[in-house]
Amino acid sequence: MKTVIIKYNAGNVQSVMYALDRLGASYLLTDDEAEIRSADKVIFPGVGEASTAMAYLRQKGLDKLIPTLKQPVLGTCVGMQLMCRHSEENDTTCMGIFDIDVRRFPSQPGFKVPHTGWNSIHSLSGPLTEGLPENAYVYFVHSYGADVCAETTAVCEYVRPFSAMLQKDNFYAAQFHAEISGNVGQRILENFLKLS
Structure with missing residues (x-):
């Protein structure tokens, strides 16, 4: 099985590589269209700032490629x-795979932004959450969250409810860092690698 990690200069992907190493999965880090199209699984990680990351995707044509996979x-x-x-x-226009907006957490007493650390997820559904307990804990580092919608497959509560996971057709997404979320994150990655 060929797994590709999309390279687009958005943060450190080393932890994703280590997580795949632990699972015994082979992978390739690339921004090459042919390599991405020929992959069995594609991982699109990211740490950083939305507009800079989107600018790089546009420069490489990846903003047009990814939604067609x-x-x-x-x-x-x-x-x-x-x-x-x-x-x-x-004020970044993104790829629109999920028809939903990402909003900054408002300042509120008792809540620090960015939302950093372990938090529980609930209302789990979809194949990536198979085998996970309700209220499983995962690791977050973010100041922006996607609203809850019909495509939400896990919800987290911080300042407001937000989508911890999304799924639409062959596209899956997690707001948290699955690669550093312990056994729960490992199970999510295992479930992803098993998808057909």
């Missing part, structure tokens, strides 16, 4: 946000 695609953190319609972070 037919194999299972998993976006995480900023990767998930870029798969949405729009981000309030620097």
